[in-house]
Amino acid sequence: MTATELTVEGVTLTAGAHRLVRDVSLTARSGEVIGLVGPNGSGKSSLLRAVYRVLRPRAGSVRVDGADVWSVPVRRLARTLAAVVQETGADFDLTVRDVVAMGRTPHKRLFDGDTGEDTLIIESALAWVDAEALADRPFDHLSGGERQRVLIARALAQQPALLVLDEPTNHLDVRHQLDVLGLVRRLPATVLVALHDLNLAAFYCDRLYVLRDGEVVVTGPPGEVLTPALLREVYGVTAEVAVHPRTGAPQVTFLPGEPTGAAARESVGRTP
Template identity: 55%
Template sequence: MTSTPHDAGSRDAGHTPARAGHSPIRHGLDVHDVSWSVKGTVIVDGIELTAPATKITGLLGPNGSGKTTLLRAVARLAAPDRGVVHLDGVDLARLRRRDLAQRLAVVEQHAGTDHDVTVLDVVLLGRTPYRSALQGDSSDDRALARQALAQVDMLDFAERRWSTLSGGEKQRVHLARAFTQQPALLVLDEPTNHLDIAHALSLMSLVRRSGLTTFAALHDLNLAATFCDHLVVLDRGRVRASGTPHEVLTPQLLRDVYEVDADVGVHPRTGRPLLTFHPPDEVLPDTAEPWIPGASATPETVARGRS
């Protein structure tokens, strides 16, 4: 992991400053009866959910369950067929794009940039909703951008060309851009995609400390169990379950929605659910020795070799 001066912003790391004129009252995200179809095929159907204010809500579900489609509807990247989305009591569909961008920041799974710009330039895009068309970056804008880069461990890359970054590095830069935007709601589509485990844990910790209302689609169920306060599970475009990680992540739900067998325990350090998945079609005898994978090894030959 690249060494960066975290201490310079660690006391404020992840804590988004309040903006002048913005109400401190937070009601969270409310989605009412949102549906969306493509060429007659229903992708999300009558979605009702709440993402509590200042908490992380994880959006779970297998591939094709409608997670990305729902995120796009919430972020107003596309208008749903019907339904309404409220953020802190405000109907997002009634906001101008500029006002929406001051309240909501999105990090998409495959976010990109077409221009050969520096990393700092990409992060400064987060200040666009606060500037006039002819206004340049202020010293405050650049200070916010550098602080955000330090928070995601990318400050040393500020002057690097965007095109030279890896997929994981780009993902962290886009999160820095979202923090620089100073939103009330953070919408994340697979934010840990392309990240190694150390940066995935660091990123989710940072999001948790931010105090932002966060709505994040996640594939890693243990990561969701560890960092999310509230979970919503989609199955075939509908809400199958919602609640705390302990309420939602049950063996029965995992079997019904994900078609996997799993044990759900309690993590000894965090007290959060800890999922252990069973390999399909592979059940070892109770008396067998642990299987050591090898070119020609099988559970039986390993057990015989140790007897």
């Protein structure tokens, strides 16, 4: 697993007449963990779909180490890029070990069985997400959090140089949220991750891109990006931001009160 560079340049995405993302540019340098944050509907998931080649840009390009992802054969791209999405849309009639083993497919020829190396990689991936005890259980019998850990293990078994994660902490309890993001932080890979939890994003990401209405509002290190003014403007909330005394990362505390910014404008005229 060797880290690689991701370059998104001037990407615009549409769905029919609806614009999802407009002229977004982003760079993830080798080994960086880059976070996408922003309110629901801001374009985070749509942008990720363009990166892992599900949604073709109307304009702009997505490049991995200089190669346009849409020009690279799917199998070859899968040896470099792995994605964990919010909804798989499938209930696999397989054991957990079999699902994780699917991550080895891009590295094999058709009908090849698992080698000893494959087995070691699969077992290691299960251990990384604390899922060894689930290995022989049917995937479709798992809870939402258990499934999420298994799908992350499948992506790890792929040994990607670029890992794309869409809300990977969804359904996970606090312990496994910290375990998974800590693992992501340690991987010798470049990571692009969409997160709702701003405190997790502040602690685990090198840089953040804040999206609103399909556009990048600001980008930079978490300590520069996460300010009360930004949170008021983008999220429409009142917040305090302090430096955590032990971690040194920004710590966001949301305060109850009247909505501000866009939220206040949207509330005008509503019937209580």
